[in-house]
Amino acid sequence: MEKTKRYMLAESEIPRRWYNIQAEMPNKPLPPIHPATKQPLSPEDLFPIFAEELSRQELNQEDAWIEIPEEVREKYKFYRSTPLVRAYALEEALGTPAHIYFKNESVSPMGSHKLNSAIPQAYYCKQEGVKNVTTETGAGQWGASLAYAAKMFGLEAAVYQVKISYEQKPYRKSIMQTFGAQVTPSPSMSTRAGKDILTRTPNHQGSLGTAISEAVELAQTTPDCKYTLGSVLSHVTLHQTVIGLEAEKQMEMAGEYPDVVIACFGGGSNFGGLAFPFMRHNFTGERQTRFIAAEPESCPKLTRGKFMYDFGDEAGYTPLLPMFTLGHNFRPANIHAGGLRYHGAGVIVSQLLKDGMMEAVDIPQLESFEAGTLFARTEGIIPAPESCHAIAATIREALKAKETGEEKVILFNLSGHGLIDMASYDKYFAGDLQNHTISDAEIAASLQS
Amino acid sequence: MEKTKRYMLAESEIPRRWYNIQAEMPNKPLPPIHPATKQPLSPEDLFPIFAEELSRQELNQEDAWIEIPEEVREKYKFYRSTPLVRAYALEEALGTPAHIYFKNESVSPMGSHKLNSAIPQAYYCKQEGVKNVTTETGAGQWGASLAYAAKMFGLEAAVYQVKISYEQKPYRKSIMQTFGAQVTPSPSMSTRAGKDILTRTPNHQGSLGTAISEAVELAQTTPDCKYTLGSVLSHVTLHQTVIGLEAEKQMEMAGEYPDVVIACFGGGSNFGGLAFPFMRHNFTGERQTRFIAAEPESCPKLTRGKFMYDFGDEAGYTPLLPMFTLGHNFRPANIHAGGLRYHGAGVIVSQLLKDGMMEAVDIPQLESFEAGTLFARTEGIIPAPESCHAIAATIREALKAKETGEEKVILFNLSGHGLIDMASYDKYFAGDLQNHTISDAEIAASLQS
Numbered sequence: 001m002e003k004t005k006r007y008m009l010a011e012s013e014i015p016r017r018w019y020n021i022q023a024e025m026p027n028k029p030l031p032p033i034h035p036a037t038k039q040p041l042s043p044e045d046l047f048p049i050f051a052e053e054l055s056r057q058e059l060n061q062e063d064a065w066i067e068i069p070e071e072v073r074e075k076y077k078f079y080r081s082t083p084l085v086r087a088y089a090l091e092e093a094l095g096t097p098a099h100i101y102f103k104n105e106s107v108s109p110m111g112s113h114k115l116n117s118a119i120p121q122a123y124y125c126k127q128e129g130v131k132n133v134t135t136e137t138g139a140g141q142w143g144a145s146l147a148y149a150a151k152m153f154g155l156e157a158a159v160y161q162v163k164i165s166y167e168q169k170p171y172r173k174s175i176m177q178t179f180g181a182q183v184t185p186s187p188s189m190s191t192r193a194g195k196d197i198l199t200r201t202p203n204h205q206g207s208l209g210t211a212i213s214e215a216v217e218l219a220q221t222t223p224d225c226k227y228t229l230g231s232v233l234s235h236v237t238l239h240q241t242v243i244g245l246e247a248e249k250q251m252e253m254a255g256e257y258p259d260v261v262i263a264c265f266g267g268g269s270n271f272g273g274l275a276f277p278f279m280r281h282n283f284t285g286e287r288q289t290r291f292i293a294a295e296p297e298s299c300p301k302l303t304r305g306k307f308m309y310d311f312g313d314e315a316g317y318t319p320l321l322p323m324f325t326l327g328h329n330f331r332p333a334n335i336h337a338g339g340l341r342y343h344g345a346g347v348i349v350s351q352l353l354k355d356g357m358m359e360a361v362d363i364p365q366l367e368s369f370e371a372g373t374l375f376a377r378t379e380g381i382i383p384a385p386e387s388c389h390a391i392a393a394t395i396r397e398a399l400k401a402k403e404t405g406e407e408k409v410i411l412f413n414l415s416g417h418g419l420i421d422m423a424s425y426d427k428y429f430a431g432d433l434q435n436h437t438i439s440d441a442e443i444a445a446s447l448q449s
Numbered sequence: 450m451e452k453t454k455r456y457m458l459a460e461s462e463i464p465r466r467w468y469n470i471q472a473e474m475p476n477k478p479l480p481p482i483h484p485a486t487k488q489p490l491s492p493e494d495l496f497p498i499f500a501e502e503l504s505r506q507e508l509n510q511e512d513a514w515i516e517i518p519e520e521v522r523e524k525y526k527f528y529r530s531t532p533l534v535r536a537y538a539l540e541e542a543l544g545t546p547a548h549i550y551f552k553n554e555s556v557s558p559m560g561s562h563k564l565n566s567a568i569p570q571a572y573y574c575k576q577e578g579v580k581n582v583t584t585e586t587g588a589g590q591w592g593a594s595l596a597y598a599a600k601m602f603g604l605e606a607a608v609y610q611v612k613i614s615y616e617q618k619p620y621r622k623s624i625m626q627t628f629g630a631q632v633t634p635s636p637s638m639s640t641r642a643g644k645d646i647l648t649r650t651p652n653h654q655g656s657l658g659t660a661i662s663e664a665v666e667l668a669q670t671t672p673d674c675k676y677t678l679g680s681v682l683s684h685v686t687l688h689q690t691v692i693g694l695e696a697e698k699q700m701e702m703a704g705e706y707p708d709v710v711i712a713c714f715g716g717g718s719n720f721g722g723l724a725f726p727f728m729r730h731n732f733t734g735e736r737q738t739r740f741i742a743a744e745p746e747s748c749p750k751l752t753r754g755k756f757m758y759d760f761g762d763e764a765g766y767t768p769l770l771p772m773f774t775l776g777h778n779f780r781p782a783n784i785h786a787g788g789l790r791y792h793g794a795g796v797i798v799s800q801l802l803k804d805g806m807m808e809a810v811d812i813p814q815l816e817s818f819e820a821g822t823l824f825a826r827t828e829g830i831i832p833a834p835e836s837c838h839a840i841a842a843t844i845r846e847a848l849k850a851k852e853t854g855e856e857k858v859i860l861f862n863l864s865g866h867g868l869i870d871m872a873s874y875d876k877y878f879a880g881d882l883q884n885h886t887i888s889d890a891e892i893a894a895s896l897q898s
Contacts, residue, residue: 005526008457077454107556109829174871380558422623
C-alpha cells in the first residue's frame, strides 16, 4: 500500500461558506468601543473606513456560516484547494512517533495565505462602488495579495509598507508594483499621522501600527477609497477559515483528526483561519484538541501582554479593541518575521485565550530559523520567517511526543514560503541574527505610555 | 455548471514511467562523438562523468518507456502532480476564442520544473555509491533543485553559477546554501578551465558553457564525484516527460487535446518534457499537433543556428554533439532569462527540428516581459523571465486565433515563477531593459571561431 503524502480536494469541494466562530464561542468578544463616544461600535460606525458588508461581518455574532460569494470562490480556484501534506521526512529527522501534517498555504501565487482575505475584501469594495483601496503591509505578503486582488477587480491600490521591511525586502515592493500598486514606506511624510510620528521619532523604522495609521487616514481623506486590513480584525479571520475548513476535509481523507493545531501568530488571521473550524468541535465537547499560537519572543502579547481596551494602531485612529496587548506604542525589535511585529491580538483570539480555549508559546528568533532550516532540508520548502515560528512550536510538541512515546497527530499551518526572505536566512547562516528578549519593566512601561 | 479552472491528478496517477522519445522518433539522433577517438560514444565512455544508469539512459534508443524508481516517485509526491490550469483570465484579456491551458511547474518548492530531473539524478548517483555531485547553473533554478535533491539523498553538492546570475540573483545562491550546497561564481580561479577562460577574457561574465566546463573538470578530478546537468542532455529531458505525461491525463480530464504545445527553450528539457509525450501521437498519425519552442532573440540557435557537431561547453571538455548551435564560443547577451543563455540545443530536439516535427520562434526581451506582466496581472502568477518567452509565443498564437476566429487549444509550460527575479521586472518597469538583436555576421563569426 503506497503512502499518501499530499491530500487535495476537487474544485467542487472548495468550501462554499466561511465559519464565523463569533456565533458559537462560549463567551462572545466584548464590543469594540468608539474612542470619541465611548459607545459600543455599530457596523455603521465602520462604514466610513471599511466596505459595508465587511463592517457587518466584523460585528456579526449571529450567523455561524457566511456564504462565500460565487465570484470569490471562482478566484479561490486560481490556487485552492491548497495541499494538506504529511511531513514524513520531518518526522523521520526528529525520530518522533507523532504524525505531523501541514496545510501548505505557500502555494498561493503570492506565496502566503493572505490572498484568502484580499480577494473577498477587494470583491466587496468593488460591489459597493469603491474605486481605491488602501492598506498597510509588514513583510509585504499582505500588500502583494491586496495589490493582486485589487487588479483582479479593477481597483487602484495604495499600500503603506513598514519602512524596515521596505528596505529589507525590496522584492515584495517590486511584486506589488508588478500588479500596479503604489507603495510608500511608512512612516512617511504623506499623511498627518506619518508626519507626527516622524516628528516625535525621526528615525522611526515603522511598524504595522504606524502603517495602519497612515492607511486609515488616507481612506478617510480620499473619496471612493476604503481601508483594508490583512489580519487582526474578525472579518479577516472569517475569510481565512477557508484554510481550516479545507484542512478538516483533508484530515478526514487521511483518516486522522488533529490532537494539536498550531499556527504562528501576528494578528491572528492565519491562526484563526486554521484553528477555528476545528475548535467548533471542542465547543460541543466532541473533541479536545489543543490549539497553540506561536508568537515571537520579542513581541509576546499573548504570553506576556495584558487584556485591556487598546488602539489597533500607533496614532490612535482605530476603535478601542478588547485585546491582549503590549500597548499601542510598543515598538517591536526588528526581527525578520515582519508579519508578527504587531502589538495586539484580535478580539476573538483574545477572548478565547482568556477563556482557556487555546494556548500560546513564544519562540526565540534563533529557534525559529533553526526549525525553518530543518524543515527546508527535509520537506524542501523554505518557510517564511513567520511560519518558522509555527514549525518551532510543532517541533517542540513532536519532541514531547517522542519522550512520552505518544502517536500524537499535529497539524500546523505553513502560512507562507520564504523565497523572498532569503536575506534573512543569509544573516542567520552568517551568525548575524540574535534573540530579542524584553524585560517585564519594558512591557510595563509600554503598557502605561 | 461550474467552470473548472485547475485539474489535479491523484497521487496514484503520478506517472510510473518516463517516455523515451528516442525509441520512437522517425529519425534517431546522430551519435555523440568522442572528441579524441572520433568514435561514436558508448555509455561506458560517459561513466567517468555521469552516473552509469544516467549514461545508459542518455544513449538508450530501444526502450520507449523507462520505469521511474519507486524512491523517485515518492519524492515527486512532495509537489506533484502539478496543476493544469485553464487561463480564462488571460483569454479574456486577449479577447481570443482560443482555449489557453498552462501546466504550472512553478508550484515545485524550488519554483521550477528542474526538480523533476534533479531528484532522479541524485537518486542514481546515491544508488551507485557516489558521495559528491557537481553541476553548473544559470539563473539558479537548476542549482537550487540539485542542492535540495542532493540533501534529500545525503550527497554533498558543489555548484558553479554563471557569474552574471550570481550577481543579479543573490537569493538563488542563498537558497542553494540553505540546502547546504557550496556555490562558486563561474568562471572562477578554482579550475584550470576557469583560469584559462579568465586569462583569455578577464571580465568574462560567465555563461552556461563556462560553468559546465568547470563542473565537468571538478567531477573528473574529484574522487566519488559525478557531474549532473540541468538541461540539454537526453536523459534530463527523459525525466522531464513526467510533465507532459501528467498534462496528457489532465487535458483528458478537461475534455480537450492541444492543437499547439509551446515551451521556452534553453537547452530543451522543459520543452521536451511537455512536448514529447504529445508528439508521440503525431508519429502515429493520430494527431497533428504543432510544437513551438520559444527561444530568446539574443540566443537564436534554433531559428538562426547551424546544425553541426559542436561541443556542449566553452572549454571543449564534452563530447561532440550533433545539434543546432551558434558555436560553443558564442557569448550571449546578458538578458535576464539566464536559463536560456546557451549556445546549443539538445540532440533530440535538433533532429526533430531538422525533420520538421516542430517549429521555433525567437522572442525579443521586451516582448517577453510585456507578456509576463500581462500574465501576472490576469492569472496572478509572476512568471520567470524564461517562462515569459513561452507566454509571448502563446499570446502570438492566441492573437492569430482571434484573427481567424478559430477556437484553438493552446497548451504552454509555465516552467517557473519569477518571485526571485523581481530585480529584472524592476528594470523592465524602469525602462532599463532593451532588446538584443544580433547580426548574421556575428553568428557566422561565432560559428567559425
